[in-house]
Structure formats: C-alpha cells, structure tokens
Amino acid sequence: MVQGAGARIEEAGGAGWPTLLSKELLRFWKVSFQTIAAPVLTALLYLLIFSHVLQSRVSVFGGQVRYTAFLVPGLVMMSVLQNSFANASSSLIQSKITGNLIFVLLPPLSPLEIYAAYVIGAMVRGLAVGLGVFLVALVVEPGVMTIAHPIVVLAFALLGSAILGTLGLIAGIWADKFDELAAFQNFLIMPLTFLSGVFYSIHSLPAFWQALSHANPFFYMIDGFRYGFFGLSDIAPSISLGLVAAAGVGLAALALAMLASGYKLRH
Amino acid sequence: MNDAVEVSDVARRFGDVQALAGVDLRVARGEFFGLLGPNGAGKTTLISILAGLTRADRGTARILGHDVASDYRHARRLLGVVPQELVFDPFFTVRETLRIQSGYFGLRHNDAWIDELLHHLDLTRKADANMRALSGGMKRRVLVGQALVHKPPVIVLDEPTAGVDVELRQSLWAFIRKLNRDGHTIILTTHYLEEAEALCNRIAMMKAGRIVALDTTQHLLSRFSGITARVSAPRLPAEWASRVHERRAADRRREFRHLGGQRSGEAASVGGSHPREGSVFYLGLESYAELERLIASFRTAGIPIDELALAQTDLEQVFLRIMAGTETTDEAQRVAEVPES
Numbered sequence: 001m002v003q004g005a006g007a008r009i010e011e012a013g014g015a016g017w018p019t020l021l022s023k024e025l026l027r028f029w030k031v032s033f034q035t036i037a038a039p040v041l042t043a044l045l046y047l048l049i050f051s052h053v054l055q056s057r058v059s060v061f062g063g064q065v066r067y068t069a070f071l072v073p074g075l076v077m078m079s080v081l082q083n084s085f086a087n088a089s090s091s092l093i094q095s096k097i098t099g100n101l102i103f104v105l106l107p108p109l110s111p112l113e114i115y116a117a118y119v120i121g122a123m124v125r126g127l128a129v130g131l132g133v134f135l136v137a138l139v140v141e142p143g144v145m146t147i148a149h150p151i152v153v154l155a156f157a158l159l160g161s162a163i164l165g166t167l168g169l170i171a172g173i174w175a176d177k178f179d180e181l182a183a184f185q186n187f188l189i190m191p192l193t194f195l196s197g198v199f200y201s202i203h204s205l206p207a208f209w210q211a212l213s214h215a216n217p218f219f220y221m222i223d224g225f226r227y228g229f230f231g232l233s234d235i236a237p238s239i240s241l242g243l244v245a246a247a248g249v250g251l252a253a254l255a256l257a258m259l260a261s262g263y264k265l266r267h
Numbered sequence: 268m269n270d271a272v273e274v275s276d277v278a279r280r281f282g283d284v285q286a287l288a289g290v291d292l293r294v295a296r297g298e299f300f301g302l303l304g305p306n307g308a309g310k311t312t313l314i315s316i317l318a319g320l321t322r323a324d325r326g327t328a329r330i331l332g333h334d335v336a337s338d339y340r341h342a343r344r345l346l347g348v349v350p351q352e353l354v355f356d357p358f359f360t361v362r363e364t365l366r367i368q369s370g371y372f373g374l375r376h377n378d379a380w381i382d383e384l385l386h387h388l389d390l391t392r393k394a395d396a397n398m399r400a401l402s403g404g405m406k407r408r409v410l411v412g413q414a415l416v417h418k419p420p421v422i423v424l425d426e427p428t429a430g431v432d433v434e435l436r437q438s439l440w441a442f443i444r445k446l447n448r449d450g451h452t453i454i455l456t457t458h459y460l461e462e463a464e465a466l467c468n469r470i471a472m473m474k475a476g477r478i479v480a481l482d483t484t485q486h487l488l489s490r491f492s493g494i495t496a497r498v499s500a501p502r503l504p505a506e507w508a509s510r511v512h513e514r515r516a517a518d519r520r521r522e523f524r525h526l527g528g529q530r531s532g533e534a535a536s537v538g539g540s541h542p543r544e545g546s547v548f549y550l551g552l553e554s555y556a557e558l559e560r561l562i563a564s565f566r567t568a569g570i571p572i573d574e575l576a577l578a579q580t581d582l583e584q585v586f587l588r589i590m591a592g593t594e595t596t597d598e599a600q601r602v603a604e605v606p607e608s
Binding site for chain 1: 281315318319320321322339340341342343344346348350352354355356357358359363367368369370371372373375413417
C-alpha cells in the first residue's frame with residue numbers, strides 16, 4: 001500500500017489549488033442570502049434613496065449623464081470591492097480562529113496556489129454581487145444598459161476585485177481576532193470606498209478634498225470603471241488603469257511575501 | 268533506503284521557552300513509533316515541524332528523504348497528520364470535508380477510498396451530516412479520516428484518542444494497526460500510556476525539548492523491570508535512599524493509585540491506611556524477595572511503616588521515573604550529548 005499510495009500521490013502533481021478555490025466558492029454559496037442577496041439589496045436601497053433625493057438636485061459630467069445612471073457604476077464597483085474584501089478576509093480569519101486553517105496548511109499547496117485560490121474566490125463573489133447590483137439597477141435605470149467600453153468595465157472590475165481580494169487576504173492574515181478585522185474593514189475599506197466618488201463626481205468637491213481624493217486608490221478604480229460605462233471620467237482612464245494595476249502588483253507581492261514567510265500562519 | 272522520518276539537531280525557541288533543544292530522531296519505515304512526554308515537552312512542536320506548521324530555528328527534518336522545508340511539496344504528500352485540536356469547518360458535511368481534503372492533495376476522484384475510510388471510521392451513516400452536528404468523538408474520527416485521505420505512507424497521530432470513548436478507541440486502533448501492517452509508518456503521541464505500551468514497537472520520551480529515552484518498548488520495560496514499592500513513612504532507612512525514584516508528600520498518596528498503582532495491579536497493601544505525616548517514597552525493588560529486607564530495615568531503624576503497596580513496572584512507571592530525571596537510556600544519553608549552539 002505504501003508504494004501504491006506514494007505513486008498515486010506523485011502522479012497527482014501539485015493540483016490542489018482548484019479544490020481550495022471550489023471550497024471557497026462553496027463556502028459563500030452555502031450562505032448566499034448573506035453573501036450575495038444581502039449586499040445586492042443594500043446597494044439597491046442606496047440607489048433608490050440617493051436617486052430619489054438627489055436626481056433633480058445634482059448635475060454630473062456637465063449634465064451629460066443622469067445622476068441615477070452615474071450612481072449605478074459606482075454602486076456596482078463599491079459592491080464588487082467590499083464583497084471581494086469581505087470574502088477573502090472573513091474566510092481566512094474564520095479558518096484561523098476556528099483552527100481549521102491547518103487543513104490548508106498541511107497539504108502541499110504553494111504560497112502562490114493559496115493566494116490564487118483565495119483571491120479568485122473573492123473575485124468571483126465580488127463580481128457576482130456586482131453583476132447582481134447591475135441587473136437590479138437596470139430595472140431602476142435602464143439607460144445604463146448601453147455600455148460605452150465593455151472591455152474597460154471588465155478590466156477595472158477584474159483588477160478592483162483582485163486588489164480587494166488581495167487586501168482581504170492580507171487583512172485576514174494580519175488580524176488575530178474579528179475585532180481587528182472589523183477595524184480594518186470599518187476604518188479603512190469602508191471610508192475609502194465611500195469617499196472614492198461612488199455618490200458624487202470629485203469635481204463637485206472643494207479643491208482640498210479633490211486633492212485628497214486623488215490619494216485614494218479606490219477613486220481610480222471607480223472612476224475608471226465609470227469611464228467604461230459612459231466614456232466620461234474625472235481623470236484619464238489610462239492613468240487610473242496604470243495606478244490600479246501598479247497597486248495590484250504591489251499588494252500581490254506583499255500578500256505572497258506574507259504567505260511565503262508564514263507570517264501569522266506558520267510559527 | 269531513506270527512513271520514514273529523519274530529524275537532525277532540530278531546535279526551536281518560542282520567546283523564552285526552548286521548545287526543542289536539538290532533537291535527533293530516526294523512525295524507520297513501517298514502525299509503530301510512540302512519542303511520549305508531559306505537556307510542554309516539545310512533542311507537538313516536533314510534529315508541527317515535520318508537518319511544516321512550524322519552522323525550526325536550526326536542524327533538518329525529512330520525510331522519506333524529502334526535506335520538510337526545501338522540498339515541502341514531496342514531504343507533505345507523504346505525511347498525514349491528525350492534529351491534537353478538535354478543529355473542523357462548519358460549512359461542510361463529513362463527505363464534503365473528506366473530498367475537499369483529498370482534493371488539496373490533487374486527488375479529485377477518490378470516492379472509493381473515502382467510502383472505505385467512512386466505513387472503517389464508522390462514519391458511513393453520518394457521511395452527509397454537517398460537521399457541526401457531530402459529537403466530539405465523531406469529529407475526532409473525521410480528523411483521522413482527513414489525515415488518511417491521501418493514503419500517506421507516514422502517519423502522525425497527535426493524541427488521536429483524546430475524548431474518544433473506549434469502544435471507538437478500540438476500533439480506531441484496530442484500523443491504525445491494519446494500516447501499520449499494510450506498511451504505513453505510524454507515529455503516535457498519547458497520554459494513554461497503556462496504548463503506547465500495547466501498540467508501539469519503539470518509544471521516545473521527551474522532556475523539556477529533549478529526548479530523554481529512546482528504545483524499543485520491550486527494552487524500556489525490561490530496563491526498568493522490577494517492582495515499585497510505595498511506602499508511606501516518616502522517613503526512610505539510609506541504605507534505601509539510593510533506591511528512591513520519586514518522593515511525594517504523604518497526603519498526595521492517592522495520586523499513585525490514579526496514575527497506575529491500582530490499574531497495574533497492586534500486589535499488596537499493608538500497614539495503616541491513614542499516614543499522619545512524613546512522605547510517600549517510591550522505591551525500585553529488583554524482586555519480591557527484596558521486600559522482606561526492606562521491611563526488616565524499617566524495623567531495625569525503628570521507623571513505622573504507615574502504608575506499603577507494590578506494583579509491577581509498566582510503561583507508566585517507566586515514564587514517571589524518566590520524567591523524574593532519575594533514569595535515561597543509553598541512546599537518549601547520546602542525544603543529550605549533542606551540543607547546543
């Protein structure tokens with residue numbers, strides 16, 4: 001049996017990560033009311049309330065785009081970002097605190113494989129929620145169905161979800177308790193997303209706050225994503241894409257370094 | 268041919284605690300090996316290093332010749348670990364848990380072996396139950412299943428029967444014995460020393476991060492063969508001082524019964540049952556014939572014996588004597604001579 005088992009395992013190669021990915025997908029799918037339906041409903045409520053209150057009061061892009069239509073890509077991207085972060089971070093910290101992370105650490109999974117599985121899992125959830133928000137928003141604002149640059153939309157959605165999935169992974173590794181993760185989420189992720197131009201164009205802000213918004217990496221994700229819908233943005237989409245891609249590479253390198261060193265995972 | 272496990276000069280410190288202080292250990296293929304020691308001795312740290320969960324400060328560890336750090340992919344494929352903590356993923360059923368664990372090792376079509384595992388671990392009826400719905404003993408069985416799901420040639424069981432009822436323990440050991448007969452190397456840590464005595468061919472005893480005894484189970488037992496006499500008395504005749512391997516306060520005598528005196532069969536108990544003061548001395552006797560000389564010594568010295576009980580040496584007695592620091596085996600002595608950096 002020893003030889004047989006050994007030979008069988010050797011043949012299997014290092015293909016464990018697709019199972020980790022499918023486990024991540026199954027994990028959020030099993031609680032999809034909480035992980036998909038609830039954030040879609042939350043975004044729909046934002047859309048209904050803000051459009052009702054501000055549609056006739058706010059002008060964006062010189063009046064070329066209705067405020068409600070302007071709001072949709074912002075809410076879609078916000079949902080993508082927040083849920084990508086939530087998926088990776090909550091999965092990892094739950095596994096750490098309950099101790100079942102050992103089942104991921106014992107198999108021959110490389111740091112890159114663990115990274116890929118958690119981040120792709122987070123991206124799938126973020127994009128699923130984003131798609132859900134987009135579909136229900138069509139009922140409220142059918143005009144957003146016409147997308148000016150679908151490839152740009154897709155590029156920013158993929159990059160944004162990957163970056164927040166990576167940030168979620170980093171936060172999940174770093175945090176030792178749920179309270180620390182909640183602090184990361186509530187004092188960093190939430191303000192950065194809400195102050196990134198989801199609900200307004202930064203041109204409507206005073207100069208100081210405009211300048212500050214340029215220091216917010218989430219602003220570039222949402223502005224570039226919105227450009228994909230309307231062909232209009234606060235800054236050039238190529239700049240946004242470059243900055244977002246650079247941030248993605250930097251954060252991926254940090255996450256991989258943390259996994260490779262075993263920081264807070266392997267003693 | 269490479270050993271199943273080869274540990275060379277492995278050391279690990281956690282803050283002020285030297286968890287492992289230069290451990291050398293070889294476990295041959297096909298062995299049923301016991302790793303014993305009190306809490307904090309370093310057993311779990313050593314296992315964690317083998318499993319890649321903890322990194323050694325120095326030294327090397329290999330599984331079937333594959334270094335656990337530099338060649339971790341091969342090493343981990345060849346190793347199955349049953350962790351000490353009762354951990355589980357509450358999102359999944361028993362079958363999903365085993366399939367997922369199998370998939371992590373690249374085995375995505377492993378249902379035949381998973382069904383066999385479920386059968387041997389008496390989990391077939393619970394295969395589709397959520398992990399949260401299982402009793403502690405059943406969760407423990409799933410942990411064993413997870414460790415075996417990729418049929419590793421080397422299996423480490425870190426206190427696998429803690430909290431498991433007697434009936435299940437027996438069936439679990441029968442299954443592990445079968446795996447050992449089939450050629451799997453088993454490394455066991457347990458607090459049930461009678462289990463180690465019954466199952467293991469060879470045993471290492473650890474204390475304060477070092478291996479203090481390493482020998483076959485039979486040699487360990489024969490090396491410390493004889494009888495242990497527990498004597499409650501105000502003091503001990505001087506000529507017996509060298510034979511004491513443990514001394515406790517008189518009011519703690521009950522611990523002896525708990526630890527093994529009654530279980531291993533007290534041969535005799537004489538004298539008063541309520542020692543008023545003094546100590547309880549644990550003396551090694553070579554044979555029952557020495558008992559008469561012992562009693563005569565007390566009588567000659569005018570020291571009253573409050574209570575006297577005898578027990579055959581078993582692994583528990585050996586363990587207690589080694590942990591008390593009065594005995595080490597030759598092989599362990601060589602281990603102890605490894606210099607620390």
